[in-house]
Amino acid sequence: MPLALLALAIGAFGIGTTEFVIMGLLPQVGADLGVSVPTAGLLVTGYALGVVAGAPIMTVLGTRISRKNMLMLLMGLFILGNLISAAAPVFAVMLTGRVVASLAHGAFFGIGSVVAAELVAPDKKAGAISMMFTGLTVANVVGVPLGTFVGQSAGWRVTFLIVAALGVLGLAGVARLVPDVPKPEGVRLRHEVAAFRNTQVVLAMAMTVLGFGGVFAAITYIAPMMTEVGGFAESSVTWLLVVFGLGMVAGNLIGGRFADRRLMPMLYTALGGLAVVLLLFTFLASGKAASVVAVFLIGLLGFATVPPLQKRVLDHAHGAPTLASAANIGAFNLGNALAAWFGGLVISAGLGYAAPNAVGAALAAAALVLAVISHRLELRQARTAAASAPANPGPDAASDRGPTPAEGSPLGARADIGL
DSSP: OOHHHHHHHHHHHHHHHHHHHHHHHHHHHHHHHTTHHHHOOOOOOHHHHHHHHHHHHHHHHHHEESSHHHHHHHHHHHHHHHHHHHSSSSSHHHHHHHHHHHHHHHHHHHHHHHHHHSSOGGGGHHHHHHHEEEEEEHHIIHHHHHHHHHHHHHHHHHHHHHHHHHHHHHHHHHHSSSEEEEEEOOHHHHHHHGGGGGGHHHHHHHHHHHHHHHHHHHHHTTHHHIIISSSSTHHHHHHHHHHHHHHHHHHHHHHOOOOTTTTHHHHHHHHHHHHHHHHHHHHTTTTTHHHHHHHHHHHHHHHHTTHHHHHHHHHHHHTHHHHHHHHHHHHHHHHHHHHHHHHHHHHHHHHHTTHHHHHHHHHHHHHHHHHHHHHHHHHHHHHHHHSSOOOOHHHHHHHHOOOOHHHTTTTTTGGGGGO
């Protein structure tokens, strides 16, 4: 494993901790800043929307500098945002700090995905991407539970100070271990933007929004759901987040392993399973054993979609992948924002703290439908390309036409369908 992947994973660990730790601290933050739990949930929504906006903006701003330098600048912005959150005297300042930190999130993972994929052989790209995202998932096993415990015992402000320190460690890791690889020649912003004209790129991002929205519909309100509905003690939320994190780690590794081999079957399995688990969790959240199993499976199935969806975007935007990759990270967080908002709406409507699970099930099911549409469209394009090829080209035609996609492209026979 290239050491640069370790550096990217360290940065991802810090970012993952600040993204998810707020979910275990919503009651404490809300009480301290004088807002309700649904209002405190805007800290999740605000962060997610900041990622959505920051991913393309920060990526575009960074087109004139090397990817390594941009990663370092993004970690600096992340540190600043968490320091603002730690010192926030009122809710509005806390929300501002969350947004500032979030501006670094999408571009870091987007640029980091491109860097990770370039460090390994073509048939190991998804595995390299999943290795970087391992930092994000491990954060949910170690960083988030510890941050939640510290926040509940020493105060949530201490948690965000620790997260800022993690950002300093991530910055040092990128500076020391990530190679300063020159940017590709001839790729301009217009080439990056052109990737969004590819229907498969757009469909992959839509799947990302809906599928990951399903995860966050449940997890955003995990603390009040488990204490008010499941009957868990407040201190148990920490261990439930550990369970969720373990599921994330397992799902990320499984998704990375199979995305390089059977990408679409992996997506079908993960999205379909996620929809079923969330639907069942709506009715079984009052059972402690069922809740523990459901939280684990939500993490596993949700994060099993991350490497295949990110790889699918990179494959279809292979000529200029940086902006599309960053935008897909934004799509993950657009799903987070929508799910947190919808979840808050159903809670405010009096449907109970378990109701967001049903919202998540609907979102995951919609993502599965898009996956089926995307795959069928891809197969149709492949059949059309095959039908339009010469049936029996003679020796002269064969010599004139140049290499076939299977002969001349590292993507083999898939190159004729736009990958």
